[in-house]
Structure formats: C-alpha cells, structure tokens
Amino acid sequence: MNINRFSWFNITSLTLGFAFLYIPILLLIVFSFNKSKLVTVWGGFSTKWYSSLFQNEAFMDAALMTLKVGVVSATFATILGTLAALVITRAGFFRGRTLFAGMIYAPLVMPEVITGLSLLLLFVAIGWDRGFWTITVAHITFSMCYVAVVVSSRLVTFDESLEEAALDLGCTKFSAFFQVTLPIIAPSIAAAWLLAFTLSLDDLVIASFASGPGATTLPMKIYSQVRLGLKPEINALSTILIVIVSIGVITASIVTKRATMKKRFYEQQANAQTALHRCSNSIFKRYYNNCPKGGT
Amino acid sequence: MxxxxxxxxxxxxxxxxxxxxxxxxxxxxxxxxxxxxxxxxxxxxxxxxxxxxxxxxxxxxxxxxxxxxxxxxxxxxxxxxxxxxxxxxxxxxxxxxINMMFQSYALFPHMSVAQNIAFGLKQEGKSKREINARVDEMLSLVQLEPFANRKPQQLSGGQRQRVALARSLAKKxxxxxxxxxxxxxxxxxxxxxxxxxxxxxxxxxxxxxxxxxxxxxxxxxxxxxxxxxxxxxxxxxxxxxxxxxxxxxxxxxFIGDVNFIEGAYIKQSISESDTKLQHFQSSSHGELVAQGEIELSADEKAWLALRPEKIEISKEKPGFTNNCIKGKVWDIAYVGNTSTYHVQLSDGTFIKAQRVNRNRLRKRRITWEDDVWLSWHSDAPVILTK
Structure with missing residues (x-):
C-alpha cells in the first residue's frame, strides 16, 4: 500500500504542531529586538535591551548565582549519585536493598513543593541562614537521584569482569575503579552532571523555598520581574538562555552522532579483519601475506 | 584403539x-x-x-x-x-x-592493544623501557604488531582473543x-x-x-x-x-557417546592367553565378557559401558560367540564421515553403533529395518558400578 506521506492532512497537522511549539518562542526572540518599550507592539529593530540587560546588576548577579549553584550542586550531586548508583548495582542482595533503592528514587516522583517545603523546615529547624548554600544543598538533594538513575543504567550493562581483570593484573580495588571503571563510565557521568546542572538552572520552586534574602537565582529573578509587569529585558534574557540551551543540545547531538559513526567504522574494520582472518591458514600467521587478492 | x-x-x-x-x-x-x-x-x-x-x-x-x-x-x-x-x-x-584470561576477554575498551598488554606491567611499577620491551615481545608472540595502536573494538573476535591472551601472559x-x-x-x-x-x-x-x-x-x-x-x-x-x-x-x-547395558557381575576367569576376563550377566542379553581388572563381588549390580565406535555391526552372525547381540536397525544418523546406527534390541532398548563411511553412501549394505548383529571385542567394554 502506498501511503502519501505528503498528503494535505499530514502537512497541515505538521505545520500546526510545530507552530504550537515554536511560535511563542519565535515571538519572544523577535520581540527581544523590539525598539518599543511596549512588549507587544513592534516599534522597529534594536539591540538596546541586550545592552541594558548587561548593565542591570540585579540580573547579572542572579545569573552568576545560578551558575555557581548549578556548578557546585551538579558536581556534588554527581559524586553522591554515582556512589549511590555503585551501591545499588554492585552491592548484590542485602537486607533492605529494595527499600534503599526506592528511597534514592523517591525524590523523582516527589512533588517539588513538598521537597522544597520539607527542606525549608529542616533549614529553619537547624537554624541555618538561608542563602547560596541552602539552595545548593537543596539542589544536590533532588538532582542526586537523577544522577543515580543515569549512572546506574550504565553500570547495569558494565561488564564486571573488566574490574576483575584489573584486580587480576595487580590493581587494588581503589585503583581499578579509577583506572578502569571511571574512564569507561565517564560519558554517562558527564551526561548526569549536565542533567543535574540543567535541573539546577531550571529550578524555581525548590530554590524559592530554600533561598534567603541575599540569594536570588535567575528563574526566581525572572519570575518576580514578570509579576511586576513584562519588561523587554526579560525577552532579551530569555533569548540568550534559548541560544545557550540550543548550542548545548546541538553540540551534544553532534558528539553522539560522531561517536556512533566512529563505532560503526570500528565495527566495519573489525569485520574486514574477520574476513581476512578466514582466508589465512593459521591464526598465528600474518594476515595480509596469506590473502589472495580481492579478499575472500 | x-x-x-x-x-x-x-x-x-x-x-x-x-x-x-x-x-x-x-x-x-x-x-x-x-x-x-x-x-x-x-x-x-x-x-x-x-x-x-x-x-x-x-x-x-x-x-x-x-x-x-x-x-x-x-x-x-x-x-x-x-x-x-x-x-x-x-x-x-x-x-x-596468577593471571586469568576472561571468557568475555575483558579488554579495556578505553585503551589500545599495547596499553592493554602493558596494564599489568604498569601496576608493577616497571620502567617504561622494560614495559615497552615486554609489550613488543608479547605482540610478536601473538602476531599482532600491526595492531598495537588499535582499540579492542577495531579488532575481530580472534584478534581480541589473542590480545586477552597476551595481556594475561605479560606478567609471566x-x-x-x-x-x-x-x-x-x-x-x-x-x-x-x-x-x-x-x-x-x-x-x-x-x-x-x-x-x-x-x-x-x-x-x-x-x-x-x-x-x-x-x-x-x-x-x-x-x-x-x-x-x-x-x-x-x-x-x-559426559565424554563422548556411550551405551550402557544393565546387569550384574558374575565372576572372573583367566583366558588361555593369560588375560583376566570379567563375566557379566546382562538383564536381557545373556552373558557378556569384558577384559580388565575389577574388584567386585558376585551378583553386584553393574553396567557395561560400550563406546559406539567399538561395536561392529554386521548382517551375518560373527564367528565368535562372546559379546554378540541381535537387533534391528531403527534409525541411521549420517554425518558424512561416520554413520551411527540406532539398533533396537529384543527388550526394546537401543544401542548405538558407529561406522566410518569408508565407502560411498550408495554402497551401504545395512539399511533401515535390517536384522543385524552387534558384536565387540572383550577388550572394548568397561564394567561400571556407579
């Protein structure tokens, strides 16, 4: 049966779907270059909101704060989450294993408001001044479980005989981890770090609960600004964020694509060798000498 | 044999x-x-x-x-x-x-062939020169010199196997x-x-x-x-x-193919040529004889183990009467170089007899449903008690 992939129905639904997804974002980008002070009325092209954004210290401080929180919390969450993943996948069966694993994954489904509120109560109870560190700790708490999920999904397929081989060849358990396990699972740890970093950048709810007077993250700043009325500066800021995220996503997909192509190339190379292999009489002879021209 | x-x-x-x-x-x-x-x-x-x-x-x-x-x-x-x-x-x-070569080879995917082989030596803290010399030695032993800088994923299965071997041998x-x-x-x-x-x-x-x-x-x-x-x-x-x-x-x-004939041990006798003969009463095929030493008391339950290739299969009754059972060809498994005849005995049990196909298949004299005689030298079987 020949299905017309470019029927009017398909084209219309495709257009509507993408319009629904991207017209708001496009509008936002377009209006960030608006000369007029009114957000919804086009008054000509200008980049003045970008320069005024960079001169707005409150925004810049919030951006810096967000980055700092993101880097620190992602790093700690990655370390803790990786350790948790190692325990879950490696420790075998022990009493309370399911409970333990469940407790690590629970924050994934916990409503953010609950997490934020409970952390606020904790910080108040122990009398910790709210600010940079409380936001960071809160972010570590909830992004750690995402890290654990990402890293443990890699560890499940990790061939443990690789570590045993390292031990067998003279490594201690500690150096086997750093010389063999860590380099092999590094890509998934990097991915987990990026995920934790993005989650931290993105978070409004938990940060609002955990922050104090001196510390405002970018999402919090944007939210409070918008409540006072839309400013074209916000459009400019959002556009910058969109560009940064797009660059990140595109880079990541290019890297993945390249890795796949490299892997395919390796496999082809290995297969070619197998073919050459077959036509040699003994496997301990050189391959190329023995092969008739034109392969097998 | x-x-x-x-x-x-x-x-x-x-x-x-x-x-x-x-x-x-x-x-x-x-x-x-x-x-x-x-x-x-x-x-x-x-x-x-x-x-x-x-x-x-x-x-x-x-x-x-x-x-x-x-x-x-x-x-x-x-x-x-x-x-x-x-x-x-x-x-x-x-x-x-002690070193081990793993079933999965366990080659480190982030290291080249040479680095894989050098790994154990590096842990010993050997000098770079020593390590390089040993790695070269191992590479030439398994004929993989041209692949020293390849990653394991770039090698065929046979080559990976040899890298694993070289790596496990490197530390002597x-x-x-x-x-x-x-x-x-x-x-x-x-x-x-x-x-x-x-x-x-x-x-x-x-x-x-x-x-x-x-x-x-x-x-x-x-x-x-x-x-x-x-x-x-x-x-x-x-x-x-x-x-x-x-x-x-x-x-x-577990090793190879074997037929078991159930029965009981009877006694030992000495033949004219001075070999010890063990007499065995099979449950349904009369008395059978096996050579060899064995410590058994009379009437003890035992089995005669018999390899298929040690059994002669013929249409005519063979000349000697020891160790000879009549049966009917039930099935023939032809694998090219040999044929295995599944012969059903009078009591319904089966015995496998194997023949080397020295002649072309079309000259095969024994076929399905033929009445045949199975015979073997008294040297062929072993009497087992467990």
Missing part, C-alpha cells in the same frame, strides 16, 4: 605419578558455599607445574567457582588452597602470581587461568586456536588451567582432565583414560 592401560598415560610427561613431585597448586578439602548452595563440595586436587589442566563439566558444576577461587575473586568457606606449598586463601587477587604468571577461552570463536578458528594454545603452553613452559564445557576441546589440549559434577570432582585423568577407562557412568556419558 589400543587396549586401555591405566598405568601408562599417552605422553612421558606425568608428574602426578611421581610421588617425589610437589604439586604447584593444591586444593585441600575446599568447600565454597553461597548461602545454602554448595558450589564446591569438600574438594581436593593437585595441579603440577607445566600441566595443561582442564576443568570440565556442565554449567553449574562448580568449575568456574573453582577457577575464581584460584584467581582470588572468591574465598573458600572451608579448606585451603596452596600454591608451591604456601597458603594463598587469604591473599587478594592483585597479589597472586606462575599459573594462567583460561575461562572458556575459545567459547566466542567459530568452530574452525576454535580448532586452530586449540593447537596454538598447546604449542604456546609448551613453548613457554607454563602451567595452564582451562575451564571448558566443550569435551572435544578438553580432550585436545589437556594433559589431564578433571570431570566435575555438582561441586565434586568425578575423575581426574589423562584424556585417554577418561575416555577409555571412565570410573562412573557420569564420566562415561
């Missing part, structure tokens, strides 16, 4: 027969339990220097556990493991003079463990590699212990085979003794 002579193994190399020889490896009443499950059950065995020792058995028989105990990945629940007389039960794997271990080393190779390559392994082992003068479930592989490479079942060693012997003189039905059945 020669007459089985248990006291004389095929080659001159037989340190296990010399009481003055000290074993390289000794398992002393080793038991390994996982919870309630006993993987190794009070096992004692010796492995001598320069041996190519096979651990053979079905999956779950404990052969892999035994190897992991040797490598140090598992600690015995009870008993001791000695290497050159020294107890190594408590020594971690990285401190043992006292003992090399090979866990199903040829399991991932195709049949032709596996057969070639078996011979290469034996040559390598003889050339390097090292001790190899190989775990395998492939009986042909074990027969080809081993100096001795330990046949295992349910955490126990059933028999340890040279391949020819394992095949010709199995000590139990389990071993006879």
């Amino acid at each position: 020669n007459a089985p002579k248990p006291a004389e193994p095929a080659s001159d190399f037989a340190p296990w027969l010399d009481p003055a020889q000290a074993p390289l490896i000794r398992f002393e009443n080793v038991t390994k339990k996982y919870g309630d499950f006993t993987a190794i059950d009070n096992l004692t065995l010796d492995i001598y220097e320069r041996e190519f020792y096979s651990l053979l058995g079905p999956s779950g028989c404990g052969k892999t556990t035994l190897m992991r105990l040797l490598a140090g990945f598992e600690v015995p629940t009870k008993g001791r493991i000695l290497i050159s007389g020294e107890d190594i039960s408590a020594i971690p794997p990285n401190k043992r003079p 271990p006292k003992l090399l463990l090979l866990d199903e080393p040829l399991g991932a190779l195709d049949k032709k390559l596996r057969e070639q590699t078996q011979f290469e392994l034996v040559n390598l082992q003889e050339k390097l003068g090292m001790t190899f212990v190989i775990v395998t479930h492939d009986q042909e592989e074990a027969m080809t490479v081993s100096s001795r085979i330990a046949v295992m079942d349910l955490g126990k060693v059933k028999q340890v012997a040279t391949p020819d003794i394992i095949y010709e003189q199995p000590n139990s039905r389990y071993v006879a059945d």
